[in-house]
Amino acid sequence: QKEVEQNSGPLSVPEGAIASLNCTYSDRGSQSFFWYRQYSGKSPELIMSIYSNGDKEDGRFTAQLNKASQYVSLLIRDSQPSDSATYLCAVWPPSNTGKLIFGQGTTLQVKP
Amino acid sequence: DAMVIQNPRYQVTQFGKPVTLSCSQTLNHNVMYWYQQKSSQAPKLLFHYYDKDFNNEADTPDNFQSRRPNTSFCFLDIRSPGLGDAAMYLCATSRDLGREKLFFGSGTQLSVL
Numbered sequence: 001q002k003e004v005e006q007n008s009g010p011l012s013v014p015e016g017a018i019a020s021l022n023c024t025y026s027d028r029g030s031q032s033f034f035w036y037r038q039y040s041g042k043s044p045e046l047i048m049s050i051y052s053n054g055d056k057e058d059g060r061f062t063a064q065l066n067k068a069s070q071y072v073s074l075l076i077r078d079s080q081p082s083d084s085a086t087y088l089c090a091v092w093p094p095s096n097t098g099k100l101i102f103g104q105g106t107t108l109q110v111k112p
Numbered sequence: 113d114a115m116v117i118q119n120p121r122y123q124v125t126q127f128g129k130p131v132t133l134s135c136s137q138t139l140n141h142n143v144m145y146w147y148q149q150k151s152s153q154a155p156k157l158l159f160h161y162y163d164k165d166f167n168n169e170a171d172t173p174d175n176f177q178s179r180r181p182n183t184s185f186c187f188l189d190i191r192s193p194g195l196g197d198a199a200m201y202l203c204a205t206s207r208d209l210g211r212e213k214l215f216f217g218s219g220t221q222l223s224v225l
Contacts (some may be wrong), residue, residue, distance in 0.1 A: 031210075043217060092212075105154065
């Protein structure tokens with residue numbers, strides 16, 4: 001089992017729709033969770049961090065964390081073509097070895 | 113305004129010719145990381161420095177070395193690049209280990225001819 005799993009997609013949504021991106025992780029003791037956006041040929045850009053169960057909202061983005069289910073999600077409301085990118089889920093394991101664990105990423109395509 | 117700066121943005125080298133990639137930061141973060149990312153794959157951690165303490169990942173080839181002469185700068189040396197080393201190399205920093213956000217530079221796209 002991979003430590004952080006994401007569906008590679010592509011996930012295709014029409015402009016204006018809600019895009020839902022999902023991530024599961026294997027280490028139950030993990031405490032810190034991040035979503036990075038990566039455009040093709042560019043470096044990852046942090047868009048959300050979440051540490052506690054529940055929802056965290058920032059503009060059109062909402063991160064959701066359920067530690068009991070070991071599940072993190074990212075919702076993008078009113079999706080725009082400029083949101084088309086790969087979204088990487090990243091998790092700090094409790095071992096504190098310096099290794100932030102990345103998922104493989106989900107490619108999102110927002111169609112005008 | 114840039115906080116983590118990588119140079120160059122694109123690097124072309126020849127098979128077997130040593131190459132050095134550089135990274136600098138203005139955040140005064142303790143930790144600096146080097147990741148390798150190939151197309152459609154997750155970033156793969158090569159090593160990290162916590163201050164001057166070097167931490168190598170077990171599966172990082174010996175061909176890859178790193179130096180951190182001071183808090184601000186970190187270098188990635190590839191001693192004898194092979195075709196399989198063509199990738200995006202990402203430098204990142206964080207204030208500390210665990211729970212901390214990583215801030216990435218713009219990356220260096222390495223091509224090996």
